[in-house]
Amino acid sequence: MEKIQHIIKKAVAGHEKEQRMLYDEYRTRWYMLSLRYAKNSSQADDIFQEGLVQIFRDLHQFDITRSAFTTWSCRVLVNAALKYLKKHNWVNTLSDQEESNYYADESETIYDKLATKELTMLVQQLPLGYRIVFNMSVIEGYTHKEIAKELGISEGTSKSQLSKARRTLKKQLENLLITNSHE
Amino acid sequence: MNNKMDDFFKKRLEEYTPAEDGWNVPSEELWDKAKPSFPKREKKPFFMWFSLAFLLIGIAASTWWFAGNEQHKETQALISNTSINLAEQSNEQETTKQEQSTKQALTQPIVSKEPKTPARKTTLDKTNKKTISKPVQSSKTKTNSGLTTASRPKIKSPLAKTKAVESNPVQTKQITSNINQIGFPKVSEANTPPTSKHQPSITSQSQHAAIGLATQQLFEIALLEPAALNNLIHNRAALRLAQEASPTMHVSPIIKPFEYGIAYSTYVGFKPYDEMNPTIIDGISSINAKNNKQYGLHVKTNRLYDNGLGFNSGLMYTVQNMDVDLGLAFEYQDGSSSTLRSSSSVNSDSLIIKFYDDADLKTGDLIEGSGTIRFAVSSVRLPIGLNYRLRLKQFEWYAGVGLTLGVQLIRLSEPNIYVYNQGVEVGAFDPEADQSFTFPLPEFAVYAGTGFKYHLNNQTNIGISLNLDKRLVLPRQYLRADFGVYKRI
Numbered sequence: 001m002e003k004i005q006h007i008i009k010k011a012v013a014g015h016e017k018e019q020r021m022l023y024d025e026y027r028t029r030w031y032m033l034s035l036r037y038a039k040n041s042s043q044a045d046d047i048f049q050e051g052l053v054q055i056f057r058d059l060h061q062f063d064i065t066r067s068a069f070t071t072w073s074c075r076v077l078v079n080a081a082l083k084y085l086k087k088h089n090w091v092n093t094l095s096d097q098e099e100s101n102y103y104a105d106e107s108e109t110i111y112d113k114l115a116t117k118e119l120t121m122l123v124q125q126l127p128l129g130y131r132i133v134f135n136m137s138v139i140e141g142y143t144h145k146e147i148a149k150e151l152g153i154s155e156g157t158s159k160s161q162l163s164k165a166r167r168t169l170k171k172q173l174e175n176l177l178i179t180n181s182h183e
Numbered sequence: 184m185n186n187k188m189d190d191f192f193k194k195r196l197e198e199y200t201p202a203e204d205g206w207n208v209p210s211e212e213l214w215d216k217a218k219p220s221f222p223k224r225e226k227k228p229f230f231m232w233f234s235l236a237f238l239l240i241g242i243a244a245s246t247w248w249f250a251g252n253e254q255h256k257e258t259q260a261l262i263s264n265t266s267i268n269l270a271e272q273s274n275e276q277e278t279t280k281q282e283q284s285t286k287q288a289l290t291q292p293i294v295s296k297e298p299k300t301p302a303r304k305t306t307l308d309k310t311n312k313k314t315i316s317k318p319v320q321s322s323k324t325k326t327n328s329g330l331t332t333a334s335r336p337k338i339k340s341p342l343a344k345t346k347a348v349e350s351n352p353v354q355t356k357q358i359t360s361n362i363n364q365i366g367f368p369k370v371s372e373a374n375t376p377p378t379s380k381h382q383p384s385i386t387s388q389s390q391h392a393a394i395g396l397a398t399q400q401l402f403e404i405a406l407l408e409p410a411a412l413n414n415l416i417h418n419r420a421a422l423r424l425a426q427e428a429s430p431t432m433h434v435s436p437i438i439k440p441f442e443y444g445i446a447y448s449t450y451v452g453f454k455p456y457d458e459m460n461p462t463i464i465d466g467i468s469s470i471n472a473k474n475n476k477q478y479g480l481h482v483k484t485n486r487l488y489d490n491g492l493g494f495n496s497g498l499m500y501t502v503q504n505m506d507v508d509l510g511l512a513f514e515y516q517d518g519s520s521s522t523l524r525s526s527s528s529v530n531s532d533s534l535i536i537k538f539y540d541d542a543d544l545k546t547g548d549l550i551e552g553s554g555t556i557r558f559a560v561s562s563v564r565l566p567i568g569l570n571y572r573l574r575l576k577q578f579e580w581y582a583g584v585g586l587t588l589g590v591q592l593i594r595l596s597e598p599n600i601y602v603y604n605q606g607v608e609v610g611a612f613d614p615e616a617d618q619s620f621t622f623p624l625p626e627f628a629v630y631a632g633t634g635f636k637y638h639l640n641n642q643t644n645i646g647i648s649l650n651l652d653k654r655l656v657l658p659r660q661y662l663r664a665d666f667g668v669y670k671r672i
Binding site for chain 1: 188189192193195196197198199200201202206207208209210213214216217218220221222223224
C-alpha cells in the first residue's frame, strides 16, 4: 500500500517513470473495462484514451484513505466511458430497448467452456443501455440508485435494463454454445 | 439464478491477465497519445534564478570589461585588422634605393637622410627601432615632385598629375608607426597638432599606424539579430532600432516541445534595417557608418526534443552596403605617397594616398584626413549549435552554445578621402589608380548566450538575450544584447 502510495505521489508530481509504472500495472484492467463498455475495439480505444487522461489528470484527487486505487481509477474510467457514450447519443436508446427473447440453460458446465474474451464480446454485443447497466451493476458493483443517478434514469428503468441484459446474455450464451458444439 | 450468472460474468470478466494474443492489452499508441496530457514535472525555479543571475553577472562583467579595457583591446584588434602603411609608392629604382637605405639603417644608426628635415631626427637603434626626436624647427620644404597646388583640380580629382609624381621619384624610406604610441585624434581634433605624447615610436620597417578602420566591427554590428539595444551597454554604438519582417514557414508546428516528440521548425526571413550613423570607434579615430543597409536571407532550423534540448542550424546570406566616414591622422614621412592598407592575413590590398607635389611638407608633419569609403559586403554563414529551453507557463528560459562558419566577401570602393596639413589640402586618394578591391574574409566564431522569452500567446513573444561571441579568425570578442518582439506567422 505504501508502495502504490509512493508511486502515485511521484506520478502526480509528474515523474514519467512512476506514471508509466502505474500504467503498466493497471492498463489491462482499464482496457478490459473499456472493452466492456464499448461496442468494438475502436470505440474501446477511444474510451480508454479519454479515461487514461482523466485518471492522470485527477490523480491528485485520489485519497487512499477513502478507497482503493483500483476502485477509484475504475470509477473514473467508467465516468469517462459514460461521458464518451453520452457524447455519441446513447441516452435515447436507454429507455426503449427491445427485449430479447432468448433464454438459456445456465448450467455451469456450459459456461465454463467460454473464455473471457468471448464473454467480453458477448457483453459488447448487448444493446447499449443493457450493456451499460449490466457493467455498472454486475461488474462495477453500482447500486440501481447510483446507476439511476449517473445515467439520469429511474431506478425502475435501471432494474428493467439489467433484467433484459441478463436475459439477452443468456440467449446469446446459448446460441454461442450451440454454434460451438456444431463446430 | 441471476446471482449465479452475475457471479460467473464478474469472475470471468475480471481476469486481468494479459492475453497472449494481446486482445485485452491497449496498444502503445494509446499511451503515447495520452501522455502529453499527464501532469508535468515542475522544474525547479532554481534554473530561472540561476539564468537571471548569469545574465546580470554577464552584463556587469562585460560592462566592466568593455569600459575598463575598451581602448586597449579595441586598439589591439584594430591593429590586427587595418593599418596605414606610410610607404612611398615608387618604381623599381626607388625600391632598390629603399633596400639600400634599409641595409644602411640596419648597420648603423642614422639620421634621416633628408636634408630638409632638420627639425626631427630619426634614428634606428640596434633593435631596428626608430625614434623621432621632437622638431626644433618648423620650416617647411617642398618635395621635389613637380606637382603644385595651384595646378591641381579642387574637387574630386586632385591627383590628376599622378604621372608627374611618378616621373619625379623620390627617395624611399619606410617608417613604421604603432598606433599604441601614436594615437589618433578624432576628426574634430584634426587640426590640433600632436602633442608630445603622440610622438611615434618607430618600431620596424613595416609600418603600422592603425586608423581604426574596424571593418569587421562594423559588419558584426550590422549583422546583429533584430534588436533594439545593441551595444548600448558599452556605449560604442548609438541606440539602433531594427525591425525584422520574417514571413515564417513552419515545416511542422512546434507543439508543446517539452511534452511530446520532436518538433521541427524553420523560417525564411527577409531582414532589412537601417542604421543611422552610429559611432563605431570612439577615442581612437573617427569612423562613422552611415547609409548602412543590409538585406538577408536567413533559414533557421531548430529541432526541439522533449527533454528541452534543441539542435539548431542555419544558413545566413546577407548583402550589405555601407558608407563609412573616416578620420585618420599620421605623421608625414618624407615621401610623396602613402598606402592605406588592410593588413589582415587574407588581404594585402591597398588604398594609396598621393601627396601633391607642391605640398609643403616635411617629415613629422601631422597629416590628417577625412572622407568616405563604401563597403559592399556579401556574407554566407553557417551557424550550428545546441540549446536548452525551459518553459514555465508563459516564461521561457533558454541558453545555447555553438559555432559559426562563414565567409565574407568585402569590396571596398569609392574612396573619397583627402588629407590635410594645418588645414591645407596636401593630398588625396589616387583617383586614377584602381582603388577598388575585393577580398574574402573567412569567419570562424564561437558563441554562448542566454535569454528569456515571455510568450504572449502561441504566436508572439517578447525576448531578451545576451550573447558573447568570440571570433577566432580575426580574434575579438563582443557582447550582444538583443531585445525584440517576435511573432510567428
